Every structure is written in C-alpha cells, then in structure tokens.
Amino acid sequence: MTIDLHSPSRRELLLASGTLFAWAYVPKLALAQGRDPRLLVIVLRGALDGLAAVAPVGEPGWVPLRGDKALVLDGATPALPLNSMFALNPAMPNLHRIYKAGAATIVHAVASPYRERSHFDGQDVLESGLARPGAVATGWLNRALTALVPANRANPKARDAFAVGPIAPLVVRGPASVMAWTPPRLPPTSDDTIMRLLDLYRHTDPALARVLEERLGLATIARAGGMDARPDGTAPARPAGGQGAAQGAAQVRAYFADSAGAAAKFLARPDGPRIGALAFDGWDTHADEGALNGRLAALLGALDGAIAAIETNMGAAWRETVVAVITEFGRTARINGTQGTDHGTGTVAFLAGGALKGGRVVADWPGLKNLHENRDLKPTTDLRAVLKGLLKDHLRIEDKALAGDIFPDSAAVKPMAGLLA
C-alpha cells in the first residue's frame, strides 16, 4: 500500500484521514470520582520509521547504520535531545517542548504482536487488539468503551455536527455507539473553470500551474485530453521529493492541524465526547524518506502541529488528556536502495498530554547490533502493554476486561504501570 503524498485527493482525505470518531457518551465512573479524563488515539497508517522520529544518538552504531541520513545532535538541523541516548526529530519542536514540560512520554522499540510486514494485516492487529490477523469486526477502543459505564450522552445538541461516519476505522468499530465529525470543506469548483485557469497559468505563471496540477491531480486529465505542453504528449513528471513534496506536505500539515485541533475542541467541551480516535495516512516512506528535511520531516512536522493544536485547544482539559500516537509497525533499520526504508518491526509510540508522568523515554533498548531478523529494530515492548496501562490508569478499566474482551489472549502482557501522573 503506497499513499502518494504528492497529491492526496481531497475526497480521500475527507473520507479517511482526519475524521474524528468519538464515543457518544461520557464515562460515568470517572465523573463520579471527580475526574474527567480525555483519551485521543491517533493511528498513523503506513508504518512510521521510529528510528527517524526518535534516534538513538547515544549509540555508537547509529551513524554507521544510517550514514548521512542519521539524525545527530550536531548536524545541520540538529536533533532535539531527550536524554543521553535519544533525540527527537527536529521537525517536532512542540512535542519536544511538551516532553520537557513533563507531559510527553516516548515508548521506543515497541510493536504490536504482529511480526509479518503487511500493512493491511498489521493495521488490523494494531486496531483490533487481537494477537493475530484474521477476520475481525471490532476494535479494541470500541470494546474498551463497552467496559465503561455511560453517563449522559455527549454533546446532545450536536446531532448534526456529528454523524455516524461511513467508514469508521477498525479501532473504533464495534457495539459502542460512536459519532463522527469531518472537517468542513467547500463544494468543488467545476472542471471547466479549473481547466481554463490551468491553461492561463501554463501560459503566464508556471509556479501556479505546477501547484494547481499537483493539487488537483490533473496529470491524468492532461494526458487524456492532450493538453500537455510537452512534445511527446506525456504528462509532466511530478517532482519526486523537493518542492512538490514540500507543498503537498504543507497541505497535509494544515489538514492535520485542522482536524486534530477540531477534535480537541470537541473533547475539551464540558458536554463533549471524551474518548476518540483519528487516523493520519501517508507514513509509508519507501523512497526519498527525507527524515531530515524531506517528506518524513514534513509529516512529522504536521504531526507536531497537530499535537500542538490539541494542546492549545484542549485548554484546561489538557491536564486530564492523553493522546496516544501509534502505528502498525516500524521500518528497516538501514536505508534501502532508494533513500528510504522498507517495512520493519520495532518503532515508537508517542504519548502526550498533561495527565501523563512524562519527560521520559520508556525503552528496554535492544541496541542496534541485535536487529530483528538482521534488518529491523528489535521490539522489546508490547504495544498492548502501553495501551492497557493507559486504559487501566487513565480510564480505570479493570485488568480482567483488558485481558479478556479488549486485548484477547494478552494475560501475559501486563499493563504498563506508572504512565500517568
């Protein structure tokens, strides 16, 4: 599954990425205890390169492994130090600030129980909470909701702001009632107007022409309609990386911040929902990964902006918030032949929010000499332990439910203790 960052179709974004799915109720037990916890799960689809996001700069084997693609503390764009071993990608200054303020935790060398390398299966395992891929209809977050006692219905006045989404991500699918909210967009402009404008730009302003072509994915239309200016009749090649990618990523950045910011607004409202999930696509960085100043840097910057927007928009509720950013698996420890990384295993999970006991990198660090199958960061922490720890201490869900319905066959994976402040 490759997702082309250069031209994310707006309709695709609308339908998949950035839509908030939230439980329609407020948890009763927490309210009774005088707490009002918020949990937002962000799924990064496509497999985040955990080593490019949080680099083991203190490990001697790191630079030899990645060469000039390695994040280092003294590079042209220096990585942001987290502790003596790890440093954060410089595209994420907000997360770094939040980490320094004790409200973010990074879990490294983490993975779901899935050990193959298919996106679809890996996402199914990540989102279903099951130990293995297979036919699944419900997600762990939804099943966790059924373990909570509902109080009043969230946001009773917002019936038309929320509608049940057509394609809820697996993680929130299930018996518990879930609402969806998609960022608003204006109706599209007619193709005729677009073609006239594009024709004008091609004659007068190549920069604008290029952007419009990329944004609207018109390369194919141009080819079909014989509108291309090239003598051989092929569509202009889309630049791989470079400016085109930067522009595409900037659109993604705006979209991430908008939808995450809006999600936080909902979760912050006194009568709003409390538990929700979002998915952001585009992390499958096989070629020209650009961890330092290219595509991945831009994506991480977009995620950073989304986290900052959540922090801002949560307002006072931030101190009762946990945002968990998870991905289906990591990527190869070494750079591949196309300046990217291929599907791997161990990666990172980002936790952010004022409810955390943060400012820590939680890792049973396996080292880089001891790679999983001689290619991937070896996973030493089960992601389910992290998620169970959050559900237990933040939402006060009992061990029995966690090891039963929510994460079946996971009794041996103990909830990670001490994540919450």
Added chain:
Amino acid sequence: MALDGKVAAALALHRFGLGPSLGSRSGAIAAIESDPRGAVLAGLDRPNAGRIVNAELLSSGEAARSAIAFQQAQREMRREARKTTPKPTDQNQDPAGGMAAAPPAPRNRGPAAKSDMRAAAGIAPQQIYLTEAKARFTAALDADIGFVERLTWFWSNHFCISADKGQVRPLAGAYEREAIRPHVLGRFADMLMAVECHPAMLIYLDNARSIGPNSAAGQNRGRGLNENLAREILELHTLGVRTVYRQDDVTSFAKIITGWSTVPPVQDPARGGEFMFNPRMHEPGTQIVIGKSYADGGYDQGRRVLADLARHPATAKHVAYKLARHFVADDPALALVERLTKRFRDTEGDLKEMAKALVMAPESWEPSRGKLKRPGEWIVGTLRAVGVNPPDIAPVMQAHNLLGEPLWRPPAPNGFADDDATWLDGLSQRLDVANQFARRLGGTHDPNAAFEATIAPLASAETRQTIARAESRQQALALLFMAPEFQRR
C-alpha cells in the same frame, strides 16, 4: 520609479495596500496614478491613521468581564435547565466553521429572553470576537489604499496572540486596537510595551500565571515560573532566534516579568481582567539579562529590560528583515534590509519612518511580483474588487479558516508564515473560495469592470482574454480572483 503611472499605481495598491477598490474613489488606480508613491505616503499622515473608531467595541477589560458574566449566566442557566424538563434541541448551526471555531452559543430561547440575558449577563466570547472581526474587515474594505491596515496586520502578526486560547478569544480584537493600532505609526518601544503588558498577551503566553519562586505567592503556593512569554519576547518579538541571548537570560527575564498579570474578577469586579502588576507574584532581586544588571524595581524592572531590547541592534535587524520580507520579497535585497535597519536605529524605532523608508526604497517598486498575497489580504482584495461589504461575515471567516489563516488564530506564537511557498500550497482551496464568492455575488457584478479597476495595467494578454471569454459572469469573476496578477503582491 521608471514605471508607467497606471502600472505603478496598480502595483502600489496590490503590494502596499489591500488591492484596488471599486467602491472607493480614492482607492482606485486612476486616483493615484499621477503620484502613486506620494499617495501611499500621504496615507501615513492622515489623522487617526490606523485607528478604528467604533463606540460599540468593548475595551479588553469590558470584553473580559462581559465574557465572564456570560459564562456564569450560562452555567446558571444550565443548572436551571437541569431542574426543569429538558427542552428539545434545535439546529446547531455554527457559522464560523463548525464547532471547531466556537463555544456553544445560547439556543432555544425566545428573542426577548435572549436580549434580556445579553443585557444582564454579558456577551458570548464568540460574539465579541465576530463583532471585532467585522470592524476589522470594515476598516480594510473602507481604507483608501490600505497601507496602514497592512502595517497593522503585519505588526499584529509579529506580536500575535491566538483566540484559540479560550480566555483570549474575547480579547483578540481589543488587543489589536489597544496594543497594535495606536503605535503602528509610532515607536516600536511603545508598541512593545503595550503588547507585553496587554492581558491578551499575558494570558496567551502564560505570564499571567507565572510566579516568582521567591515571591510571596511563590512561597505560599509552591508554584512557579513560566518562561513562555520571556522566551518569545526575546526570540520572536525583539532580538530574534539564535542571536545574543542564552537560556540564563530567558530565565532571568522571566523572573523579572513575574507579577505582570491580570486583575482577578473576584478581587475587583470593576477592573477584573485588566492589566495589573501584582507584587506578590514578582520575583524579588536583581537580575542579569544579556550582560546587564537590572535592580529590582517591581514593574519598572521589566519595563527597563523592554526598553533596552527595543533599542538593541539585533532587534533593529530582525524587524527590518521581517518588514522587507513581508512587503517585498521572501529573500529581500540585503541593501534594503540594511537601509531599514539603519533607519530603525537612527530614529530609535520610529515605525512611521520605517514605513516611509520602505516606500521610498527602489527595491520596493520592482515590477516582478514573486509573492502570493496571504489569504486574508486576498479575501479582502476580492471584496474590494467588486465593492462589496458583506452584511454576514460568516462566509468570510470560513474562507479564512479554509485557506489556513483563521483571523487572530495563528497556530503558534511565531504567527502565520510569511513566505510564498506556504501559501502557494493553498491554491486549490483559493479556487474553491473564489468560486464560492463568485457564485454568491451572482451575475450582478460586471467582471470586466472589476478587471479594469483592479489588474488591467498589470495583466497579460492571456489573462485579459481568459476573463473576457469566460462562459459566465460568475466564472469570469472566479478567474479574475485567481489570475496571477490578482493573487501576487
């Protein structure tokens, strides 16, 4: 200026101003073509330039108190509602871009009940915000050339706050009117002082809660320092990032401005929400900032630091660079930046002199137009082009949101980006907005007249032809708004 008069006049309106205005004779290309530069400069000498005179607008103190009263009344009402039978809900329409933009407004009450409540119990923060937004748009639409408005927007973004922070929302408009506008043609040092002790800024960057560890309040409560504002003053507002200050300077400066806070409404209902220096929160003692020692003098200690920062050479350079980059080019000519820097230093930060120097600079009149207008500038430009002041600003606000420049809501304290590449990316969204505006304006506006009034002297033959050959007036207007000559500064 070897440009043809009409060309220079159009350039002046698009580059320094808010675009030619069909509704205003003095904002027209024809009105200034004899002396475009003189016309831009003349705007600086107009009495009350930059001010918004509107008796309906609240001061920041009034706005804060009004918002608090409103929220209290809301809580009361919810409590009451819970006692009685729940009412059926009505439509939840939220004009300002969905709930993302707005806290819930009161609903389900008869008009009489509503007005009673308003009078007695304040105004919704969102309502205050929208009233301020409307006043700002009106000022932009009514401006002749709009240079002083553009300067205001520039400084407002330089010293940005965000209405996304709950308590800031009702203050956002008042902040710009109180801290920015009075000094846009005044002294940088005065603007700096007004900004940094304005409640909106103190709340936005957390200084209102920052407590000196050794102050009376710090010792009682065990709460402490917040460096946020001190850091951003050094990094963003004055010296610039990676210049002459270190972490120690940030910490010391943060200590110095502890106590710069707001009046708690419970303590003084009449002055609640206004600026106050609270000596109980102020860190006692002498502090060193950038090698200079500042003896404790309460509020005055911080004022002395700000005064020194305002005249620091790094500040002059930082501000000059940003100004040139905003108006002229992403990568402005070094000579221009140096001239503006010198002007800043020679005049002790006289911003009117800076504005003049910018307009007098030959580099400022380069005919090539590399920068895309920012969304807000472009949106106002489209409305001026057809001479419309929309009675309902909801679609205008929504357009700002969609294009990534929601009014007074930047994503971070460094404000909205000022480079071409950032905004280039929103081109297809611009097209949607242009299309939408053109549809709303319907067939009642003559696109050819708008073309002649706005970009004719600058336009290529292709642009002229594309607009003339459009299949409808709506399409022609959308194409005009999207023409390179209309979008570029």
